[in-house]
Amino acid sequence: MSLDYIISIMKPMLEGAQLTVILFLIAIVASIPLGFLLTLAVRSSFKPLSLFGHGYIYLMRGTPLLLQLLFIVFGLPLIPVIGEYLVLDRFVAACLGFILNYAAYFAEIFRGGLLAIDKGQYEASKVLGLNKFQTTTKVILPQMFRIALPAVANESVTLVKDTALLYAVAVPELLHFAQTAVNRDFTIVPFFIAGILYLAITLSLTLFFKWLERRFNYD
Structure with a gap:
Protein backbone atom coordinates (compact mmCIF):
# COMPACT_ATOMS: atom_id res chain seq x y z
CA MET A 1 0.00 0.00 0.00
CA SER A 2 1.47 3.33 -1.09
CA LEU A 3 2.34 6.19 1.20
CA ASP A 4 0.08 8.44 -0.89
CA TYR A 5 -2.91 6.24 -0.07
CA ILE A 6 -2.15 6.31 3.65
CA ILE A 7 -1.84 10.10 3.57
CA SER A 8 -5.13 10.37 1.64
CA ILE A 9 -7.12 8.47 4.27
CA MET A 10 -5.38 10.03 7.26
CA LYS A 11 -7.19 13.38 6.98
CA PRO A 12 -10.75 12.03 7.46
CA MET A 13 -9.56 9.56 10.07
CA LEU A 14 -7.85 12.31 12.05
CA GLU A 15 -11.11 14.28 11.88
CA GLY A 16 -12.86 11.21 13.28
CA ALA A 17 -10.22 10.91 16.00
CA GLN A 18 -10.81 14.56 16.88
CA LEU A 19 -14.51 13.88 17.36
CA THR A 20 -13.61 10.84 19.49
CA VAL A 21 -11.43 12.99 21.75
CA ILE A 22 -14.09 15.72 22.00
CA LEU A 23 -16.73 13.19 23.02
CA PHE A 24 -14.36 11.69 25.57
CA LEU A 25 -13.58 15.09 27.13
CA ILE A 26 -17.25 16.07 27.35
CA ALA A 27 -18.21 12.70 28.84
CA ILE A 28 -15.39 12.57 31.39
CA VAL A 29 -15.83 16.17 32.56
CA ALA A 30 -19.58 15.72 33.07
CA SER A 31 -19.79 12.11 34.26
CA ILE A 32 -17.22 12.33 37.08
CA PRO A 33 -19.03 15.06 39.07
CA LEU A 34 -22.40 13.44 38.28
CA GLY A 35 -21.00 10.14 39.51
CA PHE A 36 -19.88 11.76 42.75
CA LEU A 37 -23.36 13.23 43.26
CA LEU A 38 -24.80 9.76 42.71
CA THR A 39 -22.43 8.42 45.37
CA LEU A 40 -23.74 11.02 47.80
CA ALA A 41 -27.31 10.09 46.85
CA VAL A 42 -26.67 6.39 47.50
CA ARG A 43 -25.15 7.18 50.90
CA SER A 44 -27.91 9.62 51.82
CA SER A 45 -30.00 8.95 54.91
CA PHE A 46 -33.03 10.17 52.93
CA LYS A 47 -34.42 6.82 51.80
CA PRO A 48 -36.14 7.88 48.52
CA LEU A 49 -32.94 9.58 47.33
CA SER A 50 -30.86 6.55 48.28
CA LEU A 51 -33.25 4.19 46.48
CA PHE A 52 -33.17 6.41 43.40
CA GLY A 53 -29.36 6.33 43.39
CA HIS A 54 -29.24 2.55 43.75
CA GLY A 55 -31.90 2.08 41.07
CA TYR A 56 -30.19 4.42 38.62
CA ILE A 57 -26.81 2.73 39.05
CA TYR A 58 -28.33 -0.74 38.67
CA LEU A 59 -30.18 0.29 35.51
CA MET A 60 -27.20 1.93 33.83
CA ARG A 61 -24.71 -0.77 34.75
CA GLY A 62 -27.14 -3.59 34.06
CA THR A 63 -28.01 -2.67 30.47
CA PRO A 64 -25.61 -2.32 27.50
CA LEU A 65 -24.33 1.14 26.63
CA LEU A 66 -25.20 0.45 23.00
CA LEU A 67 -28.83 -0.19 23.94
CA GLN A 68 -28.90 3.07 25.90
CA LEU A 69 -27.47 4.99 22.93
CA LEU A 70 -30.01 3.46 20.55
CA PHE A 71 -32.83 4.30 22.95
CA ILE A 72 -31.77 7.95 23.30
CA VAL A 73 -31.20 8.43 19.56
CA PHE A 74 -34.05 6.39 18.11
CA GLY A 75 -36.36 5.54 21.03
CA LEU A 76 -36.99 8.90 22.68
CA PRO A 77 -38.56 10.43 19.52
CA LEU A 78 -41.10 7.57 19.48
CA ILE A 79 -42.50 8.33 22.93
CA PRO A 80 -46.16 9.36 22.51
CA VAL A 81 -47.03 13.06 22.88
CA ILE A 82 -43.59 14.30 23.96
CA GLY A 83 -41.44 12.36 21.48
CA GLU A 84 -41.27 15.21 18.97
CA TYR A 85 -39.61 17.39 21.62
CA LEU A 86 -36.98 14.76 22.39
CA VAL A 87 -35.34 14.62 18.98
CA LEU A 88 -31.67 15.38 19.63
CA ASP A 89 -28.68 15.96 17.41
CA ARG A 90 -26.95 12.59 17.24
CA PHE A 91 -23.67 13.81 18.67
CA VAL A 92 -25.52 15.53 21.54
CA ALA A 93 -27.54 12.36 22.12
CA ALA A 94 -24.35 10.29 22.15
CA CYS A 95 -22.73 12.63 24.67
CA LEU A 96 -25.82 12.36 26.88
CA GLY A 97 -25.75 8.57 26.68
CA PHE A 98 -22.09 8.34 27.62
CA ILE A 99 -22.46 10.81 30.48
CA LEU A 100 -25.46 9.02 31.99
CA ASN A 101 -23.85 5.60 31.61
CA TYR A 102 -20.37 6.38 32.90
CA ALA A 103 -21.69 8.43 35.81
CA ALA A 104 -23.06 5.16 37.23
CA TYR A 105 -19.66 3.46 36.96
CA PHE A 106 -17.82 6.40 38.51
CA ALA A 107 -20.40 6.46 41.32
CA GLU A 108 -19.51 2.89 42.24
CA ILE A 109 -15.79 3.68 42.04
CA PHE A 110 -16.18 6.65 44.39
CA ARG A 111 -18.37 4.63 46.74
CA GLY A 112 -15.64 2.01 46.92
CA GLY A 113 -13.10 4.73 47.62
CA LEU A 114 -15.17 6.04 50.52
CA LEU A 115 -15.65 2.56 51.95
CA ALA A 116 -11.89 2.00 51.85
CA ILE A 117 -11.21 4.94 54.19
CA ASP A 118 -10.63 3.85 57.76
CA LYS A 119 -13.28 5.04 60.22
CA GLY A 120 -10.47 6.23 62.43
CA GLN A 121 -9.98 9.12 60.02
CA TYR A 122 -13.38 10.49 60.99
CA GLU A 123 -12.63 10.08 64.68
CA ALA A 124 -9.21 11.74 64.35
CA SER A 125 -10.78 14.69 62.53
CA LYS A 126 -13.32 15.08 65.30
CA VAL A 127 -10.54 15.06 67.92
CA LEU A 128 -8.73 17.78 65.96
CA GLY A 129 -11.84 19.94 66.13
CA LEU A 130 -12.76 19.78 62.44
CA ASN A 131 -16.42 20.17 61.60
CA LYS A 132 -18.23 17.85 59.17
CA PHE A 133 -17.58 20.05 56.13
CA GLN A 134 -13.87 20.42 56.93
CA THR A 135 -13.55 16.69 57.55
CA THR A 136 -15.17 15.90 54.22
CA THR A 137 -13.25 18.40 52.08
CA LEU A 165 -20.08 2.54 19.57
CA LEU A 166 -20.93 5.87 17.95
CA TYR A 167 -20.59 3.99 14.66
CA ALA A 168 -23.90 2.25 15.46
CA VAL A 169 -25.79 5.56 15.68
CA ALA A 170 -24.18 7.06 12.56
CA VAL A 171 -21.94 9.59 14.28
CA PRO A 172 -18.84 10.03 12.07
CA GLU A 173 -16.08 9.17 14.56
CA LEU A 174 -12.79 7.38 13.93
CA LEU A 175 -14.15 3.88 13.30
CA HIS A 176 -16.77 5.26 10.90
CA PHE A 177 -14.11 6.66 8.59
CA ALA A 178 -11.99 3.51 8.89
CA GLN A 179 -14.94 1.28 7.93
CA THR A 180 -15.86 3.59 5.05
CA ALA A 181 -12.31 3.35 3.65
CA VAL A 182 -12.25 -0.44 4.05
CA ASN A 183 -15.56 -0.86 2.20
CA ARG A 184 -14.49 1.53 -0.55
CA ASP A 185 -10.93 0.34 -1.13
CA PHE A 186 -11.12 -3.36 -0.14
CA THR A 187 -8.12 -3.16 2.19
CA ILE A 188 -7.67 -3.60 5.93
CA VAL A 189 -5.03 -0.87 6.18
CA PRO A 190 -7.54 1.71 7.55
CA PHE A 191 -8.29 -0.65 10.45
CA PHE A 192 -4.59 -0.78 11.35
CA ILE A 193 -4.37 3.01 11.20
CA ALA A 194 -7.49 3.33 13.38
CA GLY A 195 -5.91 0.93 15.87
CA ILE A 196 -2.74 3.02 15.99
CA LEU A 197 -4.76 6.20 16.58
CA TYR A 198 -6.76 4.56 19.40
CA LEU A 199 -3.51 3.34 20.95
CA ALA A 200 -2.03 6.84 20.74
CA ILE A 201 -5.06 8.33 22.51
CA THR A 202 -5.13 5.69 25.24
CA LEU A 203 -1.35 5.89 25.73
CA SER A 204 -1.57 9.66 26.23
CA LEU A 205 -4.39 9.16 28.71
CA THR A 206 -2.51 6.43 30.57
CA LEU A 207 0.60 8.60 30.90
CA PHE A 208 -1.52 11.48 32.20
CA PHE A 209 -3.09 9.32 34.91
CA LYS A 210 0.32 7.85 35.83
CA TRP A 211 1.51 11.42 36.38
CA LEU A 212 -1.55 12.13 38.53
CA GLU A 213 -0.94 9.00 40.59
CA ARG A 214 2.66 10.03 41.25
CA ARG A 215 1.50 13.46 42.37
CA PHE A 216 -1.09 12.05 44.74
CA ASN A 217 1.34 9.53 46.18
CA TYR A 218 4.44 11.67 46.66
CA ASP A 219 3.45 15.35 46.81
Missing part, protein backbone atom coordinates in the same frame (compact mmCIF):
# COMPACT_ATOMS: atom_id res chain seq x y z
CA LYS A 138 -9.83 18.29 53.73
CA VAL A 139 -9.56 14.71 54.95
CA ILE A 140 -12.03 12.34 53.32
CA LEU A 141 -12.29 13.53 49.71
CA PRO A 142 -8.53 13.78 49.03
CA GLN A 143 -8.08 10.23 50.30
CA MET A 144 -11.08 8.99 48.36
CA PHE A 145 -9.79 10.41 45.07
CA ARG A 146 -6.31 8.98 45.68
CA ILE A 147 -7.78 5.53 46.33
CA ALA A 148 -10.19 5.74 43.37
CA LEU A 149 -7.68 7.17 40.88
CA PRO A 150 -6.42 3.85 39.40
CA ALA A 151 -10.00 2.68 38.83
CA VAL A 152 -10.95 6.06 37.35
CA ALA A 153 -7.96 5.79 35.00
CA ASN A 154 -9.01 2.31 33.89
CA GLU A 155 -12.61 3.40 33.33
CA SER A 156 -11.44 6.43 31.35
CA VAL A 157 -9.43 4.23 28.97
CA THR A 158 -12.52 2.04 28.55
CA LEU A 159 -14.54 5.16 27.73
CA VAL A 160 -12.14 6.02 24.88
CA LYS A 161 -12.59 2.55 23.38
CA ASP A 162 -16.36 2.65 23.85
CA THR A 163 -16.57 5.75 21.65
CA ALA A 164 -16.41 3.28 18.76
Whole structure:
Protein backbone atom coordinates (compact mmCIF):
# COMPACT_ATOMS: atom_id res chain seq x y z
CA MET A 1 0.00 0.00 0.00
CA SER A 2 1.47 3.33 -1.09
CA LEU A 3 2.34 6.19 1.20
CA ASP A 4 0.08 8.44 -0.89
CA TYR A 5 -2.91 6.24 -0.07
CA ILE A 6 -2.15 6.31 3.65
CA ILE A 7 -1.84 10.10 3.57
CA SER A 8 -5.13 10.37 1.64
CA ILE A 9 -7.12 8.47 4.27
CA MET A 10 -5.38 10.03 7.26
CA LYS A 11 -7.19 13.38 6.98
CA PRO A 12 -10.75 12.03 7.46
CA MET A 13 -9.56 9.56 10.07
CA LEU A 14 -7.85 12.31 12.05
CA GLU A 15 -11.11 14.28 11.88
CA GLY A 16 -12.86 11.21 13.28
CA ALA A 17 -10.22 10.91 16.00
CA GLN A 18 -10.81 14.56 16.88
CA LEU A 19 -14.51 13.88 17.36
CA THR A 20 -13.61 10.84 19.49
CA VAL A 21 -11.43 12.99 21.75
CA ILE A 22 -14.09 15.72 22.00
CA LEU A 23 -16.73 13.19 23.02
CA PHE A 24 -14.36 11.69 25.57
CA LEU A 25 -13.58 15.09 27.13
CA ILE A 26 -17.25 16.07 27.35
CA ALA A 27 -18.21 12.70 28.84
CA ILE A 28 -15.39 12.57 31.39
CA VAL A 29 -15.83 16.17 32.56
CA ALA A 30 -19.58 15.72 33.07
CA SER A 31 -19.79 12.11 34.26
CA ILE A 32 -17.22 12.33 37.08
CA PRO A 33 -19.03 15.06 39.07
CA LEU A 34 -22.40 13.44 38.28
CA GLY A 35 -21.00 10.14 39.51
CA PHE A 36 -19.88 11.76 42.75
CA LEU A 37 -23.36 13.23 43.26
CA LEU A 38 -24.80 9.76 42.71
CA THR A 39 -22.43 8.42 45.37
CA LEU A 40 -23.74 11.02 47.80
CA ALA A 41 -27.31 10.09 46.85
CA VAL A 42 -26.67 6.39 47.50
CA ARG A 43 -25.15 7.18 50.90
CA SER A 44 -27.91 9.62 51.82
CA SER A 45 -30.00 8.95 54.91
CA PHE A 46 -33.03 10.17 52.93
CA LYS A 47 -34.42 6.82 51.80
CA PRO A 48 -36.14 7.88 48.52
CA LEU A 49 -32.94 9.58 47.33
CA SER A 50 -30.86 6.55 48.28
CA LEU A 51 -33.25 4.19 46.48
CA PHE A 52 -33.17 6.41 43.40
CA GLY A 53 -29.36 6.33 43.39
CA HIS A 54 -29.24 2.55 43.75
CA GLY A 55 -31.90 2.08 41.07
CA TYR A 56 -30.19 4.42 38.62
CA ILE A 57 -26.81 2.73 39.05
CA TYR A 58 -28.33 -0.74 38.67
CA LEU A 59 -30.18 0.29 35.51
CA MET A 60 -27.20 1.93 33.83
CA ARG A 61 -24.71 -0.77 34.75
CA GLY A 62 -27.14 -3.59 34.06
CA THR A 63 -28.01 -2.67 30.47
CA PRO A 64 -25.61 -2.32 27.50
CA LEU A 65 -24.33 1.14 26.63
CA LEU A 66 -25.20 0.45 23.00
CA LEU A 67 -28.83 -0.19 23.94
CA GLN A 68 -28.90 3.07 25.90
CA LEU A 69 -27.47 4.99 22.93
CA LEU A 70 -30.01 3.46 20.55
CA PHE A 71 -32.83 4.30 22.95
CA ILE A 72 -31.77 7.95 23.30
CA VAL A 73 -31.20 8.43 19.56
CA PHE A 74 -34.05 6.39 18.11
CA GLY A 75 -36.36 5.54 21.03
CA LEU A 76 -36.99 8.90 22.68
CA PRO A 77 -38.56 10.43 19.52
CA LEU A 78 -41.10 7.57 19.48
CA ILE A 79 -42.50 8.33 22.93
CA PRO A 80 -46.16 9.36 22.51
CA VAL A 81 -47.03 13.06 22.88
CA ILE A 82 -43.59 14.30 23.96
CA GLY A 83 -41.44 12.36 21.48
CA GLU A 84 -41.27 15.21 18.97
CA TYR A 85 -39.61 17.39 21.62
CA LEU A 86 -36.98 14.76 22.39
CA VAL A 87 -35.34 14.62 18.98
CA LEU A 88 -31.67 15.38 19.63
CA ASP A 89 -28.68 15.96 17.41
CA ARG A 90 -26.95 12.59 17.24
CA PHE A 91 -23.67 13.81 18.67
CA VAL A 92 -25.52 15.53 21.54
CA ALA A 93 -27.54 12.36 22.12
CA ALA A 94 -24.35 10.29 22.15
CA CYS A 95 -22.73 12.63 24.67
CA LEU A 96 -25.82 12.36 26.88
CA GLY A 97 -25.75 8.57 26.68
CA PHE A 98 -22.09 8.34 27.62
CA ILE A 99 -22.46 10.81 30.48
CA LEU A 100 -25.46 9.02 31.99
CA ASN A 101 -23.85 5.60 31.61
CA TYR A 102 -20.37 6.38 32.90
CA ALA A 103 -21.69 8.43 35.81
CA ALA A 104 -23.06 5.16 37.23
CA TYR A 105 -19.66 3.46 36.96
CA PHE A 106 -17.82 6.40 38.51
CA ALA A 107 -20.40 6.46 41.32
CA GLU A 108 -19.51 2.89 42.24
CA ILE A 109 -15.79 3.68 42.04
CA PHE A 110 -16.18 6.65 44.39
CA ARG A 111 -18.37 4.63 46.74
CA GLY A 112 -15.64 2.01 46.92
CA GLY A 113 -13.10 4.73 47.62
CA LEU A 114 -15.17 6.04 50.52
CA LEU A 115 -15.65 2.56 51.95
CA ALA A 116 -11.89 2.00 51.85
CA ILE A 117 -11.21 4.94 54.19
CA ASP A 118 -10.63 3.85 57.76
CA LYS A 119 -13.28 5.04 60.22
CA GLY A 120 -10.47 6.23 62.43
CA GLN A 121 -9.98 9.12 60.02
CA TYR A 122 -13.38 10.49 60.99
CA GLU A 123 -12.63 10.08 64.68
CA ALA A 124 -9.21 11.74 64.35
CA SER A 125 -10.78 14.69 62.53
CA LYS A 126 -13.32 15.08 65.30
CA VAL A 127 -10.54 15.06 67.92
CA LEU A 128 -8.73 17.78 65.96
CA GLY A 129 -11.84 19.94 66.13
CA LEU A 130 -12.76 19.78 62.44
CA ASN A 131 -16.42 20.17 61.60
CA LYS A 132 -18.23 17.85 59.17
CA PHE A 133 -17.58 20.05 56.13
CA GLN A 134 -13.87 20.42 56.93
CA THR A 135 -13.55 16.69 57.55
CA THR A 136 -15.17 15.90 54.22
CA THR A 137 -13.25 18.40 52.08
CA LYS A 138 -9.83 18.29 53.73
CA VAL A 139 -9.56 14.71 54.95
CA ILE A 140 -12.03 12.34 53.32
CA LEU A 141 -12.29 13.53 49.71
CA PRO A 142 -8.53 13.78 49.03
CA GLN A 143 -8.08 10.23 50.30
CA MET A 144 -11.08 8.99 48.36
CA PHE A 145 -9.79 10.41 45.07
CA ARG A 146 -6.31 8.98 45.68
CA ILE A 147 -7.78 5.53 46.33
CA ALA A 148 -10.19 5.74 43.37
CA LEU A 149 -7.68 7.17 40.88
CA PRO A 150 -6.42 3.85 39.40
CA ALA A 151 -10.00 2.68 38.83
CA VAL A 152 -10.95 6.06 37.35
CA ALA A 153 -7.96 5.79 35.00
CA ASN A 154 -9.01 2.31 33.89
CA GLU A 155 -12.61 3.40 33.33
CA SER A 156 -11.44 6.43 31.35
CA VAL A 157 -9.43 4.23 28.97
CA THR A 158 -12.52 2.04 28.55
CA LEU A 159 -14.54 5.16 27.73
CA VAL A 160 -12.14 6.02 24.88
CA LYS A 161 -12.59 2.55 23.38
CA ASP A 162 -16.36 2.65 23.85
CA THR A 163 -16.57 5.75 21.65
CA ALA A 164 -16.41 3.28 18.76
CA LEU A 165 -20.08 2.54 19.57
CA LEU A 166 -20.93 5.87 17.95
CA TYR A 167 -20.59 3.99 14.66
CA ALA A 168 -23.90 2.25 15.46
CA VAL A 169 -25.79 5.56 15.68
CA ALA A 170 -24.18 7.06 12.56
CA VAL A 171 -21.94 9.59 14.28
CA PRO A 172 -18.84 10.03 12.07
CA GLU A 173 -16.08 9.17 14.56
CA LEU A 174 -12.79 7.38 13.93
CA LEU A 175 -14.15 3.88 13.30
CA HIS A 176 -16.77 5.26 10.90
CA PHE A 177 -14.11 6.66 8.59
CA ALA A 178 -11.99 3.51 8.89
CA GLN A 179 -14.94 1.28 7.93
CA THR A 180 -15.86 3.59 5.05
CA ALA A 181 -12.31 3.35 3.65
CA VAL A 182 -12.25 -0.44 4.05
CA ASN A 183 -15.56 -0.86 2.20
CA ARG A 184 -14.49 1.53 -0.55
CA ASP A 185 -10.93 0.34 -1.13
CA PHE A 186 -11.12 -3.36 -0.14
CA THR A 187 -8.12 -3.16 2.19
CA ILE A 188 -7.67 -3.60 5.93
CA VAL A 189 -5.03 -0.87 6.18
CA PRO A 190 -7.54 1.71 7.55
CA PHE A 191 -8.29 -0.65 10.45
CA PHE A 192 -4.59 -0.78 11.35
CA ILE A 193 -4.37 3.01 11.20
CA ALA A 194 -7.49 3.33 13.38
CA GLY A 195 -5.91 0.93 15.87
CA ILE A 196 -2.74 3.02 15.99
CA LEU A 197 -4.76 6.20 16.58
CA TYR A 198 -6.76 4.56 19.40
CA LEU A 199 -3.51 3.34 20.95
CA ALA A 200 -2.03 6.84 20.74
CA ILE A 201 -5.06 8.33 22.51
CA THR A 202 -5.13 5.69 25.24
CA LEU A 203 -1.35 5.89 25.73
CA SER A 204 -1.57 9.66 26.23
CA LEU A 205 -4.39 9.16 28.71
CA THR A 206 -2.51 6.43 30.57
CA LEU A 207 0.60 8.60 30.90
CA PHE A 208 -1.52 11.48 32.20
CA PHE A 209 -3.09 9.32 34.91
CA LYS A 210 0.32 7.85 35.83
CA TRP A 211 1.51 11.42 36.38
CA LEU A 212 -1.55 12.13 38.53
CA GLU A 213 -0.94 9.00 40.59
CA ARG A 214 2.66 10.03 41.25
CA ARG A 215 1.50 13.46 42.37
CA PHE A 216 -1.09 12.05 44.74
CA ASN A 217 1.34 9.53 46.18
CA TYR A 218 4.44 11.67 46.66
CA ASP A 219 3.45 15.35 46.81
